[in-house]
Amino acid sequence: MGTTASQLDKGMLSEYQELTFLTKQEILLAYKRFSELLPKEETNGLSYRIPMNAILELPELKTNPFNKRICMVFSTSDSHDGSLSFDDFLDLLSAFSDSATLEIKSHYAFRIFDFDDDGTLGRQDLEKLVNCLTGGTVDTSLTPEEMKQLIDNILEESDIDKDGTVNLSEFQHVISRSPDFVS
Amino acid sequence: MTSELQRQHLRGEYDNVAGDGYPGDHHSLRLRRLPSQMSIHDLPHYNPSLSDAGDSEAGDHGQPRDLRSLPLPMAIKKAKLKSRGIQVPVLSKVELWKQEKLKKLRKFQTQAREFLYFLVLWGKTIQKIGGNFGGGVKSYFLFLRFLVVLNFLSFLLIAGFVIIPSLVFRQVGTSFMNSTGNERCTIYEPNPPGLVVFYNFFLDLLSGTGFMEYSFMFYGYYNNTMVGNSSFSYKIPLAYLFTAVFYFAFCLICIIARMGSAARVAVATGGSTVVNYSMIVFNGWNFGCLGETATKLKQKNLLYRLQVDLEEESLKKRAASLTLLKKFGLHSLRLLMALLVLGLNIAAFYGIYYATTYSQEQQNKRVNKESDGVQDLFFEYLPSIVISVANFLVPLLCDQIAKVEHYSPSITVIVALLRAVVLRFVGLGVLLFTLWNQITCTGNMDDAKCKECSYNYASYACWETRVGQEMYKLTLFDLLINIAVLVLVEFPRRMVVDNWSSKVSQMVGRQEFVVSSNVLGLVYSQTVVWTGALFCPLLPLINTVKFVILFYCKKITLFSNCRPPQKTFRSTTSAFFFLVVLLLGWMLASVVMIYSIAVIHPSRGCGPFRFSDNMWSIIPTSFYNLSAATQEFLFFIGSQAFTIPLFSLSGLVMCYVIALFSIYGKSVGLLRLQLKRENRDKQFLVKQIEELSR
Numbered sequence: 070m071g072t073t074a075s076q077l078d079k080g081m082l083s084e085y086q087e088l089t090f091l092t093k094q095e096i097l098l099a100y101k102r103f104s105e106l107l108p109k110e111e112t113n114g115l116s117y118r119i120p121m122n123a124i125l126e127l128p129e130l131k132t133n134p135f136n137k138r139i140c141m142v143f144s145t146s147d148s149h150d151g152s153l154s155f156d157d158f159l160d161l162l163s164a165f166s167d168s169a170t171l172e173i174k175s176h177y178a179f180r181i182f183d184f185d186d187d188g189t190l191g192r193q194d195l196e197k198l199v200n201c202l203t204g205g206t207v208d209t210s211l212t213p214e215e216m217k218q219l220i221d222n223i224l225e226e227s228d229i230d231k232d233g234t235v236n237l238s239e240f241q242h243v244i245s246r247s248p249d250f251v252s
Numbered sequence: 253m254t255s256e257l258q259r260q261h262l263r264g265e266y267d268n269v270a271g272d273g274y275p276g277d278h279h280s281l282r283l284r285r286l287p288s289q290m291s292i293h294d295l296p297h298y299n300p301s302l303s304d305a306g307d308s309e310a311g312d313h314g315q316p317r318d319l320r321s322l323p324l325p326m327a328i329k330k331a332k333l334k335s336r337g338i339q340v341p342v343l344s345k346v347e348l349w350k351q352e353k354l355k356k357l358r359k360f361q362t363q364a365r366e367f368l369y370f371l372v373l374w375g376k377t378i379q380k381i382g383g384n385f386g387g388g389v390k391s392y393f394l395f396l397r398f399l400v401v402l403n404f405l406s407f408l409l410i411a412g413f414v415i416i417p418s419l420v421f422r423q424v425g426t427s428f429m430n431s432t433g434n435e436r437c438t439i440y441e442p443n444p445p446g447l448v449v450f451y452n453f454f455l456d457l458l459s460g461t462g463f464m465e466y467s468f469m470f471y472g473y474y475n476n477t478m479v480g481n482s483s484f485s486y487k488i489p490l491a492y493l494f495t496a497v498f499y500f501a502f503c504l505i506c507i508i509a510r511m512g513s514a515a516r517v518a519v520a521t522g523g524s525t526v527v528n529y530s531m532i533v534f535n536g537w538n539f540g541c542l543g544e545t546a547t548k549l550k551q552k553n554l555l556y557r558l559q560v561d562l563e564e565e566s567l568k569k570r571a572a573s574l575t576l577l578k579k580f581g582l583h584s585l586r587l588l589m590a591l592l593v594l595g596l597n598i599a600a601f602y603g604i605y606y607a608t609t610y611s612q613e614q615q616n617k618r619v620n621k622e623s624d625g626v627q628d629l630f631f632e633y634l635p636s637i638v639i640s641v642a643n644f645l646v647p648l649l650c651d652q653i654a655k656v657e658h659y660s661p662s663i664t665v666i667v668a669l670l671r672a673v674v675l676r677f678v679g680l681g682v683l684l685f686t687l688w689n690q691i692t693c694t695g696n697m698d699d700a701k702c703k704e705c706s707y708n709y710a711s712y713a714c715w716e717t718r719v720g721q722e723m724y725k726l727t728l729f730d731l732l733i734n735i736a737v738l739v740l741v742e743f744p745r746r747m748v749v750d751n752w753s754s755k756v757s758q759m760v761g762r763q764e765f766v767v768s769s770n771v772l773g774l775v776y777s778q779t780v781v782w783t784g785a786l787f788c789p790l791l792p793l794i795n796t797v798k799f800v801i802l803f804y805c806k807k808i809t810l811f812s813n814c815r816p817p818q819k820t821f822r823s824t825t826s827a828f829f830f831l832v833v834l835l836l837g838w839m840l841a842s843v844v845m846i847y848s849i850a851v852i853h854p855s856r857g858c859g860p861f862r863f864s865d866n867m868w869s870i871i872p873t874s875f876y877n878l879s880a881a882t883q884e885f886l887f888f889i890g891s892q893a894f895t896i897p898l899f900s901l902s903g904l905v906m907c908y909v910i911a912l913f914s915i916y917g918k919s920v921g922l923l924r925l926q927l928k929r930e931n932r933d934k935q936f937l938v939k940q941i942e943e944l945s946r
Contacts, residue, residue, distance in 0.1 A: 088320050088329045092366045132547040145325045156326035163320065167379075176323040178534070199533060203555035204548070211555070215562050222529045222565075229924055230931035238927060243530050 077115075089163035090173075096159065102127070103158050119158075121151035134201040135181055142180045175244045179237050189234035195220050373397060377807065385810065388767045391827050393803070395771060399778055400799045402506055406499050406785075407792040413495045414789055415468055417486055421479045437705035440472070440713045440857030458728065459632045460721040469724075471787045472717040472858035489860040489870045493849070496786045500842055503782070507835055514828040532557060582658065589657050593650055597675055600642035601682045607638040608686040616711040635722070636729035639679050643776075647672050647769065669768055673833055676776045677840055684783065684844055687722065691715045692852060706853040714858040716787045716848075723784025723791065730777050731798045738809050746813040762815040770806070771830050774799075779837030783844050 077100055085096050106119050106127075121140045130136040140151040143161045153161070163169060164177045182190055184197045199219060200210055211219065227235050227243045235243075319329050374397060382390035456462030466473055478487045532554070574582075614631040630637075650671050654664050691708055693699035701708045712718050742763050749762050781795045849868050854861035861867045875883065888894055 084330070084333065086362065088326065088333065090320055092362075094366075134547070134551070145327060156330075160326050164323075170321050173321055173323055182534075195533070199558070202533065202551065203558065204551040211558065211562075215559065218562055218565075219529055219533075219558060223533060226530045230928045232931060232935070240534070242924070242927075244534060 085159060089159050090166045090168045091159065091163055095162070095166070099159060099162055100155070103155050115155050118146055118152040118154045121153075124151075124153055134204075138181045138184065142177060171245065172241070175241045176237070178244075179240045189236045190240065191234045192220055192224075195223060195235075373401070374803070381807070381810065385765065385814075388826065389765050389810065391830070392765075392767050392770055392774075393806075395827070395830050396774060396799060396803055396806075398510065399774060400796055400803070402503060403778075403781070403792045403796040403799065406502060407790075407796060409499060409502065410495055410785070410789050410792060413491050414474070414488070417491060418468070418474055418477070418488060421477050421486065421488065422475065437709050437856040438862070440855070455629055458629060458725075460724045465717060465721070469788060469790050470717040470720045471789075472714040472855070474860045476860040476862065487870075487874065489864075489867075490874055492860050493867060493870060496845065496849075499785060500782070500838070500845065504835075504838060507831055507838065511828065511831045511835070514831060529558075529561065532561070586657050586659075589653050593653060593671060596646050596649060597671075597678070600646050600675065601678060603638050603642060604635060604679050604682045605686050608635045608683050609690070611635055612687070612690050612711070633725060633729055635683055636726050639683065639726070640729065640733050642679060643672075643676060643773075646675055665768075669772075669829075672769065672772050673836070676772055677779070677836065680776065680779060680783075681840065683722075687719060688852075691719075705856060707855070709856075712855075714855045715852075716855060716859055720784055720787030720791070723780050724788055724794070726780045727777060727784075727791065727794060727798060730773070730780075731801065734773075734802060735805060738805050742809050742813045763809070763813045765810055765814045767826070772833070775830070775833050775837050778834065779841055782838060782841030786845050786848060 476489045611634040693702040
């Protein structure tokens with residue numbers, strides 16, 4: 070336990086405190102959970118990248134329908150394989166924390182929903198999103214007619230410039246009128 | 253060339269991201285202006301520093317910017333932090349010093365926030381509840397916590413100004429003896445002579461009689477002691493009155509302060525109760541830390557909800573094309589159902605009226621004021637029992653009636669809530685009205701019973717204490733019923749559903765935590781406490797203890813017995829709604845208080861106001877004891893020369909605020925239009941470029 074705590078010295082701790090929405094205790098706890106996932110021989114936890122399937126073993130993320138997208142969005146690895154370093158992990162926790170601003174949450178939520186990474190939420194993205202929310206298997210999803218009706222309604226409500234997709238500004242506009250998003 | 257331009261156009265979509273995750277580059281720092289400006293007016297947490305993001309290389313403007321609100325990967329944030337540190341700012345000494353102070357202040361703020369986080373009552377528990385059961389259930393517990401704190405603070409207020417001085421000055425002070433006329437009315441014997449059976453202690457505890465009646469609990473114990481010497485004087489009656497008034501004002505201020513923050517959010521978002529599809533879909537993402545079963549449940553709930561809403565929409569389209577005859581039939585059916593509900597309510601009110609009258613008669617008949625066992629206890633609690641039964645049965649029946657009425661789901665919820673609110677408040681009003689009837693012989697001062705002492709002395713030697721006792725009984729019964737339901741209904745239900753799988757148990761299912769009826773129960777108890785606080789000063793303390801017990805009971809039942817809610821309750825607009833209903837309860841209680849202070853004659857045999865015609869008259873008499881300068885000042889404040897300018901000034905301020913509000917609303921609309929136009933321009937330009945490059 071002594072070695073893990075000493076890897077995070079005071080300077081780095083205060084730096085992380087300034088750059089994220091987490092408190093000191095939360096950052097230390099995050100480091101503890103992160104180092105539990107490290108392989109035994111790795112001593113420097115701060116530079117190692119944990120592969121995606123190890124992250125998905127965390128009980129909080131295991132059953133979350135968006136777990137893969139979350140890993141992909143927060144990962145800064147060059148190979149786009151969804152692996153997270155400790156910095157990425159802290160970014161993830163900061164965006165999901167209670168004190169994060171609406172703008173941060175909406176920004177990351179938009180990226181998580183953007184399944185094809187093209188910068189907007191098109192019909193396929195919305196369809197995949199609804200399937201994730203409702204379960205995705207055959208008996209827990211909407212019929213094709215219901216899906217079409219739902220996506221038509223969503224686009225009618227949120228697509229202000231009527232280009233058939235929801236871009237970031239339109240998404241943030243819809244979200245800003247619904248403060249339940251942050252809670 | 254075209255493809256290059258198109259790629260840049262696509263990159264431009266991601267205006268505020270610079271990162272390795274995108275097939276883009278790091279240009280976008282300057283382009284970040286666009287979305288931040290869009291979000292100025294409609295985000296509750298607008299960060300002014302973001303609009304300066306493009307100038308970060310141009311040097312510090314003397315304000316440390318909040319780096320953590322930038323949606324960038326950690327590596328880039330660290331680089332920015334470093335670059336900011338390396339920059340040699342060309343600032344004067346004063347600005348440097350200001351910057352240092354600001355940095356220290358922010359550090360102190362973060363540390364204070366972390367420290368306060370531990371002090372907040374039940375913070376962790378409520379967070380856990382929110383994570384597992386959603387915002388609606390969490391808002392109930394937040395509301396409960398607010399009420400606990402409110403009651404505790406009001407108890408401190410009352411204790412400080414009324415109870416402790418009464419305790420201290422009881423022996424020291426002088427009681428003002430002023431016997432005017434009728435000796436008979438001043439006899440008050442709370443403690444009957446003779447032997448008392450042993451179980452009477454327990455019965456007295458439950459009904460507030462016996463040893464409890466003549467104690468600090470109730471109004472009757474306080475004397476009109478006045479302590480005074482040249483430097484310090486303290487009049488208990490005056491203190492009692494002022495404390496009661498101030499207690500109400502304090503509660504009002506707390507409620508309005510809390511409403512202010514909730515209202516700001518509700519107004520900014522348009523406060524629409526109709527939930528549309530985008531909201532459901534975009535807000536459903538937060539699965540929290542749920543386990544596997546809970547996640548599957550939540551998914552099922554979302555599916556169910558989407559299907560129901562889609563079906564409702566297609567039904568609405570069909571309903572719009574109904575023939576005139578069918579519409580007429582539907583409306584007349586609704587009218588009939590409304591009349592039926594009204595009839596049910598009136599039946600409930602009559603029940604309460606008769607129960608209260610009967611109970612009061614039984615209590616007044618008791619010889620020697622001794623409790624004759626459990627039967628008497630039952631009669632004493634009869635009004636509470638009838639009220640609880642009515643509050644349980646009538647909403648249940650109204651739910652069944654609502655199924656026939658075929659309103660859309662959102663309207664059904666609102667209508668059900670309104671009906672429940674009306675039932676609870678009018679029920680309580682009927683109880684108070686019945687008591688008033690009994691005490692003042694229906695306001696008729698020439699009635700035989702009331703002529704002598706200007707209130708019904710024969711039945712109520714000390715009517716304030718009696719009213720206090722009724723409120724105390726209501727509070728206690730409410731707590732007992734909650735615990736009884738918990739033990740006798742919810743735990744067995746869970747055990748039956750879990751261990752015995754049959755069609756019936758599948759249909760009934762696990763308990764669901766219904767937020768609205770629980771909140772109405774809280775509001776009802778708080779209204780009872782407010783009504784009774786004038787007559788039973790210790791009631792806020794009892795209520796604090798009661799709410800704390802209730803918190804833990806509800807928490808236990810939530811985690812052991814309940815399943816996640818079917819319909820997500822909108823937590824933010826509902827928080828505002830709870831406070832509005834609480835305010836209604838406050839108004840009911842204040843009407844009662846004002847009426848008792850100003851109109852009804854206080855008991856002649858007990859209490860600090862026994863020698864006045866009404867409670868309020870103590871104020872004019874003490875007023876003339878003040879110094880002449882103070883009197884003139886107070887007269888001036890009450891005169892027209894002061895109040896008319898004050899009113900006109902506040903009217904002006906209100907007009908200004910309303911104008912500001914409408915301007916902001918209009919700018920939101922204008923910005924939306926601008927967004928539309930800009931995108932059209934962009935598409936037009938891209939088409940032009942394509943044509944030109946061909």
